[in-house]
Amino acid sequence: MRGRIGPRVIRATVFKAASNERWIDAKCLYEAGRYQGAIYLCGYALECELKATLCAVRRVQSLEVREARKLGHELAHVLNAAGLGRKLKENKDLQTAFYGIADRWSTAMRYSAEAGNERECERFLRDSEAILLWLKT
Secondary structure (H helix, E strand, O other): OOOOOOOOEEEHHHHHHHHHHHHHHHHHHHHOOOHHHHHHHHHHHHHHHHHHHHHHHHOOOEEEHHHHHHHOOOHHHHHHHOOOHHHHOOOHHHHHHHHHHHHHOOHHHHHOOOOOOHHHHHHHHHHHHHHHHHHHO
């Protein structure tokens, strides 16, 4: 049996790649009328991008798996861990969009049998895209 040296980590580049892929998946699901799945993946894309942003803010290449798990899935918690809560307040529209998503989204959505609705999904896609762009700048 091989031993591991050091803690297991997730590289920031992996978080970024996952964010990009889940965003593309969300758009594909929206186009296919799979609104609830698209909404779920919008939130997941944001979570991954926030964790990549946290790495950038800390000037580190990765997060330990243990820390990534501890950060959890609550978008507002990860935003604040990255020290971006105050900066988000500078843009009221973006702040409203972010907290609208954060209040509605959770990992429990993956167990939902709901179909979701197109209007809500369109809002999630629009707001998620704006937040993702903000995080990347």
